Amino acid sequence: MNTVFAGQGHYTRKVHLGFKFDFKDLVKTLEGNLPDHKKDALMLSLPVYSIQSLKKKYSTFQKAVWAVAVVSAGIATAPVPGLSPACDIAMVTSFLTKCYFSFGLNDNALRKLSERVDKPILEAVKESKLVQAIASKSLLPAKMAARLGAAGVIEALFSLVPLAGSLTAAGVSFVTTRSVLQEGLDELYRVAKMVIEMAELE
Incomplete structure (x- = not known):
């Protein structure tokens, strides 16, 4: 009815x-x-129940990658030493943490799934350094943090040049942040896909 x-x-x-x-x-x-914006919100709030649902979540987060990178570029134009890298690290950490929980990679969700399918899924997932870092609420993996830090130094140098320097700094920030976000998103997607395959979810 x-x-x-x-x-x-x-x-x-x-x-x-x-x-x-x-x-x-x-x-x-x-x-x-x-409507479209509510579809995205619904998809991100639902548990991962199939490879198709995971792909939809991934596509939604991909769109958000660009939005975060644009914000990063805007912050890079501000002539405040250290502001850009600090904000970038905070935004990247927040974004990837949302992906982590939305993909169902947190310990509690994986433990329940492991018990349900009787497979060591939790142990397999923790082989990912990024998953380990998010799970322990520590800093980003050294490689990611180093890239953002290096970009921050370059942005600071360019920001000393009036007008053109700020635009260049914004470009560096956008490209670097987008690259790091996409790399992290791809890694979490890879791990989540592995979980689905181990659990034999369709």
């Missing part, structure tokens, strides 16, 4: 009521009746 609610705006929400339902069908129904 379907109950139809008149939603605010130009769409209608359909909610299927009953004692039994297919989770994938429910998600598909919700996605079909939500």
Whole structure:
């Protein structure tokens, strides 16, 4: 039995009521009746239940990579020593932590999944240095932090040059931050995909 609610705006929400339902069908129904920005929010909030759901999360985060990089570029134009690298590290850490939890790579989620499928998934995941760093709430892996720090030094030097220097600093910040974010996102996606394969989720 379907109950139809008149939603605010130009769409209608359909909610299927009953004692039994297919989770994938429910998600598909919700996605079909939500505007794009709410679809993204829904997808990121749901658990990873299949390779397709993981790919959708990955695509959504990919769009966010550009947005964070643009903010980084804007901050790089400010003539404040040390501001850009500090903000970049904070933004990258926050972004990758969101990916980590959204992909279901936190210890609690993996422990439950390991018990359910009777496989050592948690141990396998911790082979990733990035996952280890996020799980322990420590700094970014040395390689990532070093790249952001080096970019910060270059940006500081360019910012000493009026006008053109600030634009160059913004470009360096954008490219470096986007590269680090994409690298981290790809690594977490790789690990999450491995989890799905180990758990034999379709």
